[in-house]
Amino acid sequence: MIDQRLITLRVFARCGTVGATAELTGYSPSAVSAQLRELQRVLGMQLLTKDGRGVRLTATGRFLVAGSDTLIAEWESLRAAAMEAGDQVQSRFGLGGFSTAAAQLLAPLAATLRSTRPLLEVQVLEANPARCFDLLVAERIDLAVIVAMQSDTYVEDDPRFEQTVLLDDPLDVIIPADHPLASRETVTLEELASEPWITEAAGSTYHSLFTAAFTAVGVTPRIAHEAVEWETQIAFVGAGLGVGLLPRLAPLRSAENVVRVRITGKGRPARRIVAAVRRGSIASPLIQESLGILQARANRILAARPEDDL
């Protein structure tokens, strides 16, 4: 209900370039350029300035974007309240999530909604957490399930979003089946200090989680290999190249020649999985129902775990 051009401006404010804005919103760069030009004409404000080979927000532009946060939240709140008051159904619902979160939480949610609300058009987008926030701003999705890193750019009280913790997902260590530690029930990080490690590339979200866990216990592990996908990492471990961290929610097929061992003791790494929505929209019946389903799913997952892991 807020003008699309203002939404586009907000997306631009997040990513800084016309091209990226186009990619996020689904428009072409020309369209974004035209929208921003048109917005300036309608409002009679200069919002952008040339800056090198790109464009940059003017002070007025930044002011407008900053102020629009409450406007968007106000609208979301109004829409949610009207939905609630009139017991209405909305027609489109966009979900976003990250790999395992999407598989374990979003897929069941989408399936449930598909059965309880047959005429609701549910769309699921797999995207990393940062992109999920961008997609929320761009109004491509309405709810995101993401992993929140404490070391990340994650800000709990961002005026644009409201976040709900679903569960903490501990990271296990995966070990070759013929490794001496493979038969253990649990293991500590100290015991794993001398192992060759397989991690994601430096700078990725999980890599920072990895280093944070080991600095907590005061050892610096040796990184032997890097992998991008969990599957690749598992294959590396299965080939005896080293050990690696794997979130509890990530599935591990039995035929992989790899075993999963729980980590105990100090510095035990975990990722926090949260649901994020645009501020104001949390009162919407559909969002409420979805959060309920997600929470129930999260509780079922927690209930299936050994007690010392809760």
Added chain:
Amino acid sequence: MIDQRLITLRVFARCGTVGATAELTGYSPSAVSAQLRELQRVLGMQLLTKDGRGVRLTATGRFLVAGSDTLIAEWESLRAAAMEAGDQVQSRFGLGGFSTAAAQLLAPLAATLRSTRPLLEVQVLEANPARCFDLLVAERIDLAVIVAMQSDTYVEDDPRFEQTVLLDDPLDVIIPADHPLASRETVTLEELASEPWITEAAGSTYHSLFTAAFTAVGVTPRIAHEAVEWETQIAFVGAGLGVGLLPRLAPLRSAENVVRVRITGKGRPARRIVAAVRRGSIASPLIQESLGILQARANRILAARPEDDL
């Protein structure tokens, strides 16, 4: 910046029929109907119900319209603040006003703005007070100068508007030049009680002001004739048909065989002239400048009056 369809819904909420909404917004009835249908589709809410040969807002619709007041105000406030912060100029500026108010206040304002801001497109619409409020809601105008009747539907703290008193305009009595009272400096309502009166039609804004003034002093005057335009009324008085009330701001040509006499004493009728803007927009530099010009003009008018009339 708020979706046009929501603006249309708000106008509909004020006037109740699609046809009237079309007339006010400048669209065709079909377009209004399509917009409202589209709005319901996009929001997934049922906002309208058939009601006899017309349509009526549902509870959800009323809720949405009521809640949108703050949304609109928030946007106006944001726009005004951005204008202020960036020292920007807006391109279009719509003014609305009522007969003498338009002539005495709006015309000078428009002329001043035309010279101080040459590239500002100023548009003046003459319309009665009620319509001015509608035009503000429909965003056809940005500022209205209207007469506020205490007996009117005028509500000072309407969440949609902000109002500023410009001046109180007393009503004089106009008398045939050969009338015994014509040579007086001032006259009281009691002295005029037995005269035949010429007023506007019952139900009009000025008629209610007329009756209110006389009930205050406890007499019921005799209404001999009715006129719609000031010019007609003046002509009637000039023909010796009776006496009438004329606002101080309404011009009286000397060749009319009619004299204007000030009214003193209890129940002295006056109309209050106020400027109205959409709530939130009052901080806009252009609005501020306009209000300043209007206030200055009002002060000049007040300064030219006899002291006992202030």
Added chain:
DNA sequence: CCCATCATGCACCCTTTGTGCACGGTTATC
């Protein structure tokens, strides 16, 4: 019982809006 009024659907049209490509300008790299 007929007519006035009101909303809506439909066909047509036009303005708006988005796309794809080429261009000019700027920065980084070798």
Added chain:
DNA sequence: GATAACCGTGCACAAAGGGTGCATGATGGG
């Protein structure tokens, strides 16, 4: 210092959304 890569923008073209005018159906008043 030349070249390549990148970024935003303008233009021609195409698609679609949105508006108009008229006809239709429904309803209430005289």
